[in-house]
Amino acid sequence: MPTTDIAYKIDPFPSEEELQPMWQAAWGNPWSGDLAFILTRSLVHACAYSEDRLVGYVNVAWDGGVHAF
Structure with a gap:
């Protein structure tokens, strides 16, 4: 089995x-949010890339204080 x-x-x-292809595959409908707005207010977000293609994404939201979720 080849590795990537x-x-x-x-x-x-x-x-x-x-983000669109992953969102569509996971949720069955097109992305319709404002990603820049969301990401600038996130505690952190991480992405996984395979040959410059986005293959994983996680966003850690927070309450602006001490709680991340």
Whole structure:
């Protein structure tokens, strides 16, 4: 089985165009939010890339104080 190198990046601010294929596959409908607005208010977000293609994404939201979720 071939292996693929995955590059992990912290706070890379992916574009909505990068996120769209994963969102559509996971949720069955197109992305319709304001990603830049969301990411600038996140505690942190991380992305996984395979050959410059976004293959993983996680956003850690927070309450602006001490709680991350």
